[in-house]
Every structure is written in structure tokens, then in C-alpha cells.
Amino acid sequence: MSTLETVGLAALRRLDPETAHGLAIRALTTGLVPLPGPVTSSRLQTSLAGIDLPNPVGLAAGFDKNGDALHPLSRAGFGFVEVGATTPRAQPGNPRPRLFRLTEDRAAINRFGFNNLGMEAMEKRLAKRPRHAVIGLNLGANKDSEDRAEDFARVLAHCGRHLDFATVNVSSPNTEKLRDLQGAEALSALLAGVMEARQWLQRPLPVFLKIAPDLGLTELSEIAEVARKSGVDAIIATNTTLDRDGLQSAHRDEKGGLSGAPLFEKSTRVLALLSQLTDGRIPLIGVGGISTAEQAYQKIRAGASAVQLYTALVYHGISLVPKIAQGLDVLLARDGFANVADAVGTGHADWI
16 A cells, blocks of 8 residues: 555545545546556456456445446456446435444445435446446335336346446345345346346346345345346345444444445355355355455355455555455465466355
């Protein structure tokens, strides 16, 4: 981390978290943050659901909710970038404060509630996206929607022509009853609608499913089966958790989803179980608590074809991205893997 980034992060941590996040996005868009450009090698290049990636380290949804920083993020060292979540209509989300730093735990709690400018605004930003990057959109449903399943399909239909992939997000804990859509029957109906909308696109694209970490083996088994039958191209494991075990911060009892370091083990166990349940037939994307190359490597060995991060950037800055990608390259070479795909799932038994 450079001196400039160290000073910048220290200054941002003196502000309330949501204001600091907004300033971080502005710093990216105004060119104040040095960016490394593409990070890749023959070991890091891989394919995810038919998409060629320069490296398997992606940005998780939620960092850039409205597609404001697509161009700088494409130069930050990520192998792929996911923006959103985006709902059909703009909505303000939940009242502030709704984002909390848990510094002692290297974590965050948010209860944003899908605050975003809506699909019309997102479509205009995506239309000007960098063409060399891999960019996906997290699909969401409006809080007051009478048909949330239809909301996902509407956003995909409206924005799909500008995307490389889309993610169906039924795992946010901050929209009432949204996680109920993870049940087998509701999820099957939801995905059927999304897949139908995909077929109407001029260029059908991969559809991913993002799930919660707070699921038991029976629920995971049902999701794996529904994903297989529905033709989902990948599963993102996982979103934030409602679990608060072991937290030290004074903010530990705030309502919302917990992300960051405390989620690493729980999300990786879910990932490994999914790897076993899907028997490698559906690519997995590991998310939750990654802040080092070693942790990214553990996710991959647990069954992930690629990984995503977000909360660690709050504590380590954007320079963490190339550091993790380059460190992953070193770890793969150390263990004799010619390519990251060769390492996928080689250690999933360690987590089950």
C-alpha cells in the first residue's frame, strides 16, 4: 500500500462509512487513485461459465451500485466486475445510518435495502462501459413490488445487451422476505422467468445465482438441484450473514448483513458443500471474508472457479486487488498448478 493510499484510507475512516464510500467512488472516477491495469498470467487466465477471464479475482456487487466507476474499476486489476444491485424502479433504500464498520472484526454490517437509481439509469451507464472488461449486473427486486420474480426478469431484459453475465440475487437479508425466494418452488418459478427473459436477448448471456450462507444441508441440496434443472450457469456463494457469533465491535448488534473477515469460514464451508452437491457440474464463485491471496486460494481449492471481494477494500484499499491476484499466481506455482482451473476443488474435503 502506498503512502498516499494509507493516508487516504485513514482520512476516510474518520468519516461515517457511507459518506466515505461515496468519496472513494469519486476518487476512482476522478483519477486520483493509481490503478495497475490488467493483471494476468498463463496460470491466472481462466474461463468461468464460458467467459474468458484474465484472472479469477472479481469485485462483488454492492461496491458500485449504480455503475458510476466502470472504467476505473476495469483498470484496478480485477478479472471481472459485478455492479448493482439494480431494481426496475429507483428506490432510496433504508434510512441512514445503514452501513457500519466493525473495525475490531475487520467486518461491516449493512442494511442498505437495494438503494439504487433504477434500471433506466444503469442501462445508460452500461451502454458506455469499457468493452475490454468483463462486467456483470446484480439483479434485484423493488421493496414494494407485487411480483419480485418479474422484477428480476425486467431488469435483465432492459440491461442485458450490455452485460457479460447477470446475477439473480435472492440472498440479501435487507429486503423483507427476499430470502424466501431461495425455497425450491419459489426459486424454480423465479429462475424460469429469468431464463425466459434471457432467451429474448439478442445475445443470451450466463445467469448466476447468489445464495445466502445461512442455509442448512437440506436447503443447499434443494438449491443445487433447482440450479441444475433451471440451467443456471454458476452459483455465487455467498452473500452476507445474519450470524453474529464471536464479534467484538460495539456495532455487532446492528441489524443487517455481516460481511468481511468473520464470514470467511462459514461461507467457505457452504462453498465446499455446494462443490460436493454439484459434483463440479456448475461453476462456483467464492465470496466472503477474502483479504489475502492465501484466502482466495483456499476458496478455489474448496471448489470455487473464481472469487469475489468487497469489504476487505475498506481496510486495505484498492491496491489489495493486484496483490491478491499476483499472490495467487505465486501460490499456484508453488504447488505445481499450471493453471488456476487445475486447483479448483482439490481441497474441498478439508471444509466438509
